[in-house]
Amino acid sequence: MNAPIWQIKKDICDIGHRIWLKGFCAGNEGNHSVRISDDRVLCTPTGLSKGFLLPDDVCVVDMDGKQVEANPRGRKRTSEVLVHLAIYKKRPDVKAVIHSHPPHATAFAIAGIPLPEGLHPEAEVFLGKVLTAPYALPSTQALPDSLTPLITSETNTLLMGNHGSVSFSTSLTDSFYKLEILDAYCRILLLTKQLGRANVFSKEQMTDLLKVKAKFGLPDARLACAPEGCIGTDNDDFLATFDNPASAHCDCKTGEVEKSGASSSGGQDFEKLVQAITDQIMAAAR
Numbered sequence: 001m002n003a004p005i006w007q008i009k010k011d012i013c014d015i016g017h018r019i020w021l022k023g024f025c026a027g028n029e030g031n032h033s034v035r036i037s038d039d040r041v042l043c044t045p046t047g048l049s050k051g052f053l054l055p056d057d058v059c060v061v062d063m064d065g066k067q068v069e070a071n072p073r074g075r076k077r078t079s080e081v082l083v084h085l086a087i088y089k090k091r092p093d094v095k096a097v098i099h100s101h102p103p104h105a106t107a108f109a110i111a112g113i114p115l116p117e118g119l120h121p122e123a124e125v126f127l128g129k130v131l132t133a134p135y136a137l138p139s140t141q142a143l144p145d146s147l148t149p150l151i152t153s154e155t156n157t158l159l160m161g162n163h164g165s166v167s168f169s170t171s172l173t174d175s176f177y178k179l180e181i182l183d184a185y186c187r188i189l190l191l192t193k194q195l196g197r198a199n200v201f202s203k204e205q206m207t208d209l210l211k212v213k214a215k216f217g218l219p220d221a222r223l224a225c226a227p228e229g230c231i232g233t234d235n236d237d238f239l240a241t242f243d244n245p246a247s248a249h250c251d252c253k254t255g256e257v258e259k260s261g262a263s264s265s266g267g268q269d270f271e272k273l274v275q276a277i278t279d280q281i282m283a284a285a286r
């Protein structure tokens with residue numbers, strides 16, 4: 001049974017506060033929505049912080065993005081509602097969409113570095129492969145058009161080139177979890193880069209993980225592809241940013257994990273590493 005509308009509006013405010021607390025949207029950035037019927041979507045208003053919304057700030061639109069009920073506080077719907085509607089139209093199973101600018105994930109979208117895979121179980125199981133759409137002008141039809149081709153039945157999170165992210169699922173809470181996992185993963189990746197190397201899952205480890213994922217009822221095309229458990233070459237861009245990569249990547253042609261790069265870590269390298277970590281800690285403490 002669907003929750004009452006007032007409860008959904010309250011949930012939209014509560015999730016907005018969590019998004020703001022996590023630092024995923026500064027100022028008036030970001031927007032989120034919940035689909036309440038075939039032709040009705042509740043969405044956040046434009047021009048307001050997501051941290052301090054009131055239930056009466058929430059707007060109601062139809063599937064063309066037209067505001068269909070006068071807002072009690074005179075709010076106008078978010079200008080990015082077209083992104084939300086494009087996702088609902090392509091994925092009728094999706095009930096909630098969150099567009100945000102999570103800093104660590106957005107850094108990857110700005111650098112144009114595809115999110116690597118085969119590094120962290122949480123990201124593999126709950127996000128799967130996260131693709132990045134090319135940059136498109138915000139608040140225009142170009143933005144949903146850039147995302148639509150990347151949405152499949154398995155997609156739940158996308159990066160938007162030079163912009164941010166969009167997460168979607170069967171509930172607002174789950175969409176928020178995906179946003180949280182995305183930014184935590186990207187933060188871990190950036191810290192790993194500071195340490196200077198990354199151990200990529202072997203083909204066997206990746207296969208085992210994707211089999212566990214399938215048992216959770218979460219299919220993943222990478223398990224079905226040959227060789228199963230393959231880790232694509234998208235990883236190469238991220239691993240190439242390492243000063244001293246002692247990493248492994250899966251060559252899709254053979255399925256063999258190959259070691260690449262140097263792995264020496266002499267005294268000098270260790271000192272550099274300690275200095276880099278110290279600098280980070282000092283910077284974070286300021």
Ligand SMILES: [Zn+2]
Nearest residue numbers: 030100163164
């Ligand atoms: Zn945005």
